[in-house]
Amino acid sequence: MEISDNKILYTNYLKTKKSDSTIPLEVFKIDTSKIVENKNEIETSQIIENTNKTVNNYQPIEVTNYIYENRKRGTDKNALVSYWFRNNAPVDWEISKHLEVGSRGYEWCYQMENATFENVYEDAKEFEEFVAKWIEKGYSEAEALERASFYAVAGVLDYGKQKAYPIPNLDYDDKKEHGFHLIDNPPLKKAFLETLDSLDLNSVSLLVFDMFPSGQNEVSSSFQELLNQYGVKLEDLKKQNSSEEESKFTFTGNININEQMSLDYQNFIFDTLIGFFKDKINSLDKYMADNPQNPVEQLNTLKSAYDILIENFKKNTKEYNETKNILNQYLK
Missing domain, CATH: 1.20.58 (Methane Monooxygenase Hydroxylase; Chain G, domain 1)
Incomplete structure (x- = not known):
């Protein structure tokens, strides 16, 4: 807002003042009758008020199952998910600052740093449902995401454009050109899935990476x-x-x-x-x-x-x- 000064009061004071007199306090008081409203400032004030309301009601809550719980409760869809990345993968977070632009690792870190609660599971409904299923079985979100990443490496779980967790040895954005995506053998795929579901996380990782080892030829071949x-x-x-x-x-x-x-x-x-x-x-x-x-x-x-x-x-x-x-x- 713009506030007018008290020119009349001050002018009268100058005309009548004595050498040792003091300026009356009224000179410094805001003349509310002269207040001029600034439309832009009112709009800004409303934005701040609305933003505070959104933050108070929908700010991300810091819980173990961070993405899962916040998406369930309707956290502001534009809020960044990167808190999870920083706290659950601090080493990767630091490494991401020094990765070569355009590299696989850089792309994953860039996507994870900029993911919001709205797009964190973009084109990855099956992946999100898989993570939710294992959380509801009693596993932490970190464990469920890691398990999901191993299934994705084997090509038995589509990961779309999810930004919750990097898939080892594979690019961001699932091209479905690896693992069981290249194998048409239903009895084998079914047996493999049943086996993974029955194993602990360590055993899952050992079996997946022994069958689909990384290297120059990657997991595709x-x-x-x-x-x-x-x-x-x-x-x-x-x-x-x-x-x-x-x-x-x-x-x-x-x-x-x-x-x-x-x-x-x-x-x-x-x-x-x-x-x-x-x-x-x-x-x-x-x-x-x-x-x-x-x-x-x-x-x-x-x-x-x-x-x-x-x-x-x-x-x-x-x-x-x-x-x-x-x-x-x-x-x-």
């Missing part, structure tokens, strides 16, 4: 390369044991199945995959035997995870065959 290597190994074994009865099928490394394949060939793929997983366990046993000085706890944990996967896969292939046989009988 790593599992396929392991299968190709296993295929070569099988062919070498055939040559070394030429006297044994030869299989009527040859494993090419392709584990996808479809309706055009015979059930016999599909079962050949299933049996080959079981052999592949058993071979992984044997490799771990050999490594531990050759390196007795190394800790074995994590390796034994990984072996147990593969054992569970094998049993789940056997169960699912049995159910798959039963369904196919019933269908074939019906179609005859």
